[in-house]
Amino acid sequence: MNKRTAHRWRTLGLMLTAVFFAFGSFWLLQAIDSSDPGRAGNNLNEPDYIVENFSFVRMTESGVPRYVMSGARLAHHPDNDVSVITRPIVESMAPERPRMTMHADRGQVYHGENRVELMGNVDIKRPATPTTEALHARTEALTVLADDEIVKTTRPVQMTLGAASVNAVGMVAENPSRKMHLGGRGQIVYPPRQRAAPPQ
Numbered sequence: 001m002n003k004r005t006a007h008r009w010r011t012l013g014l015m016l017t018a019v020f021f022a023f024g025s026f027w028l029l030q031a032i033d034s035s036d037p038g039r040a041g042n043n044l045n046e047p048d049y050i051v052e053n054f055s056f057v058r059m060t061e062s063g064v065p066r067y068v069m070s071g072a073r074l075a076h077h078p079d080n081d082v083s084v085i086t087r088p089i090v091e092s093m094a095p096e097r098p099r100m101t102m103h104a105d106r107g108q109v110y111h112g113e114n115r116v117e118l119m120g121n122v123d124i125k126r127p128a129t130p131t132t133e134a135l136h137a138r139t140e141a142l143t144v145l146a147d148d149e150i151v152k153t154t155r156p157v158q159m160t161l162g163a164a165s166v167n168a169v170g171m172v173a174e175n176p177s178r179k180m181h182l183g184g185r186g187q188i189v190y191p192p193r194q195r196a197a198p199p200q
Contacts, residue, residue, distance in 0.1 A: 047075040047084075057093075058114075058146060065093040067146050069116070071107070083109040090116060090144055097175055100126045100135075102144065102151070116144040124151065124173075132178050133162030137171070149175035154183070 055070035073086040088107035092100045105120030122142045128134035137159040143152050152172040159166040161180075170183025 045077055045079055048078045050075045060094075064095055067092045067094075069109070081111045083111065085109065088116070088118060090118070090146070092146075092149055092175060094149060094175070097149065098126050098129045098132060098178075100124065100149075100151075100175055102142065104142070114145070114147045116146060118142040118144060122153075126175075128162070134160075135173075136160045137173075139171070151175075157182075 051074045053072060054074045055068065057068050058066045060066045068091045069085075069088060071085040071088040074083050076083045085107040086105075088102075088104055090102045090107075101124070102118060103121075103123045104118035107119065108117045109115075110117070119141050122139050124135065124137040124139075124142070126132075126135040137157055139153050139155050139157045141153055141155050145151070150172065152170075154170045157166070157168050157171045159168070159171075166182065168182040168184060172181040172183075174180070
């Protein structure tokens with residue numbers, strides 16, 4: 001065997017050794033990942049996209065805006081198709097409905113159910129209309145069924161409805177019908193009626 005042939009065999013041996021170690025490292029990494037469910041779960045739970053200062057519009061089947069959602073940050077998690085939102089704002093825009101606006105510290109959008117969960121300092125406002133009084137409510141958690149225009153909570157609610165004030169535990173408000181249901185023991189305070197001025 002001459003020197004050139006020996007050198008080729010030596011080089012081939014080094015290459016095969018390098019390939020063997022490379023495959024061994026890859027196999028070891030896969031074995032560690034599969035044996036550590038917490039690590040694998042964390043990777044699956046990582047957001048696949050993040051949007052800062054976002055805004056999107058949900059349309060009706062006829063192409064009319066149903067509601068607008070905006071916020072400081074949106075992170076979508078593909079494992080459960082849920083978006084986590086910082087400082088969300090939800091504004092209903094259904095035609096011929098009073099516009100309802102909801103603010104919160106944080107929220108979660110369950111895309112498959114068209115359901116929004118608002119949490120922390122939830123603030124709800126609905127302006128007065130010729131047939132309904134102005135509404136302003138505060139609570140700590142609120143479920144928004146955007147397609148049905150229904151908001152509900154099982155938490156304590158502080159509310160003003162026109163000139164009346166309401167304290168209750170639990171609420172269901174239906175925007176299309178303008179109906180509201182209060183749960184638990186609540187208190188409604190109506191201001192005294194103003195007496196008519198005596199005739200001159």
